[in-house]
Amino acid sequence: MTLMLWSAASWPQSLSPYSAFQGLNEAELSTVQVKLGPVGNRLGKEYVLAFTSTMATLDLSVFAPFYRPKFMGSYALDSARPQSFAASPQEVAAVIESVGAVPSIADGGVDSNPGLSFAMSVVKGDTVRVFESMLDTTDARLLFGRLLGALASNAAGAKQVVLYACSRGLLPGPTATDVTAQVSVVTRGFRKDRAHGQYVGKVRLTNTGVLAIPAPVVVAFFPGENITLVGSSGRTCGVWPYGVPYIEIPVGGALAPGAHVGAVLRFENPDDAPISFAPYRIYAGPGFH
């Protein structure tokens, strides 16, 4: 592991206004780096999330001369391994345009109770320009919404942003609806399919309520330690149980009252450990999981 320590020489340098990032040409866009990081007291596993153009290599050291002295402790995570993803220059431009429409973010100020640093760097000619805005939870939630909108076609990037927002309880929208109480669930199995080396089981969902259950319908559960749900649609973050795999059960547009649907579940289970299905939750309709 390498921990970098920044040189203290010649900082802090002046931050640039947001306008310095608007109207960038293609070459300049390819140098833009966007960085999100926690501010203030830390708990748990905090990290920096950053992205840059697919044509550039991430280099967070360019931010160091622009650190705000009052928040030096908050920048310590820049020197640890940041989590990153790539975005196209067009996606970077979309981010700049979308976020720029939120004055309380584009002002480059420090909110009264800041918890998130949103910073960007760009190389213009031979000069590095850096913008930073320190946001409270309200503005941070707005920022995450703008980022997700601009990165809608970047699945890997959007996934990272959702996880970053969710781990702070700052998802920019509602979670899917818990419909567990109006669904009867029957499982069968789970036995080892020796042909594939996987464990196989079946789950059958019946809508026992009087209202149709809108798609998508997902089942979330923790199968057990070191057991992988094959074909998982994702991992929960905003709904309980947290951090477990979920799988979408195809129901068409909705699961009508009295109707049922089944699916085959497959698991990688190298330790041949017992697979658990309970507790589970069924979520339906739009929203974060």
Next chain:
Amino acid sequence: MSRLTAATLVLLCLPTVSVAGAITVSPSCGSPQTHFFVSAGGFRTPCACSDCVPAIYLSVDCCSVYALTQATGCLTDAGTFDLQTSPMQCGPYCPSIFTPGVHVATAYVIGDCLMPGGEYEGYYECVQTTYTVVASVPDPWANGSHLYTDIAGRDSVVITFNPPASCGVADCQAVYLIQSTRLRGIVGSDTLCVPMNTFTYSHVSAAELEKRNATLTSACVRIDADASEADPYMNGDIDGQDIGAHGSSGPTPSPSWTWDSPEATSTDTLLMEFEVDAYCGKGQNRGEFLGKLFWIYKVSPGSVGTAMLDPRRGADLGGPTPEFREAYALWLRVIRGSNPANPRIPSKGGNVCP
């Protein structure tokens, strides 16, 4: 009525296998200080065992280390025991079970069953295995922590668990590090628990803090993991939330490491107490804890924090503290709705007793 003898076996449910019971000692090699975990189970039972009086006995050399009896019913597993903490009764001429050399661990089940005719018939099965004690083994925590100081003078710490090859630590395909934390405010000579939702964490929502606070035990200890994490590991496989790498133990071990950098300010002096436990997450010994290390972080008003190994508690290769276990169980229950994995009862291992 014939009482129990090894020769009068009743019909067993698995008559086609020569031996169904198994016994393992993990690790199979270590020093006198090593925590050897003995697991035994998988013993056959009579098909109708509800009227049996069974017992499982575990011994090492000529020391009796464990006995599990049951009034009536079926008994197939003895469970898992730490030889360092198991009460034992040794004969007057028995050397210590931790004396350097090869030791024999034996498990046997013996039962007496009431048959339909009103008579009793017995059953018996015995398996044994060996483990080796050597004078000393390298300490996986020997270089367990390295401190770094950032440009602002704040400390961060790299925790490393580096098991030696083959001897001293149970084989494990993936060794993860789980950390518990206790945050206390020091006011005069008193210490107060600082719950998550009474401290200022401006980067997370109030709802998220409530969620995390629900994982705080009455002893003010919580597992240091986000509520949204797929696992409680510091060095797991989740991008971003986990940092470091998980290694392995066994014949070709590799180190496991993680990094932490606390950051806290308060009008009171704060003390964060951390316990890092090495945990086997993959392989036949999944569910076993392999050792623990303690470090602390202290910060006074107006100053930067200082991290150091906890001068009050040394690292060891034993299981977690009760406070950690309680926090770990609570985290799993609140976040996942699950319980801690039990060390697995072996389905194979050992040989039929001669």
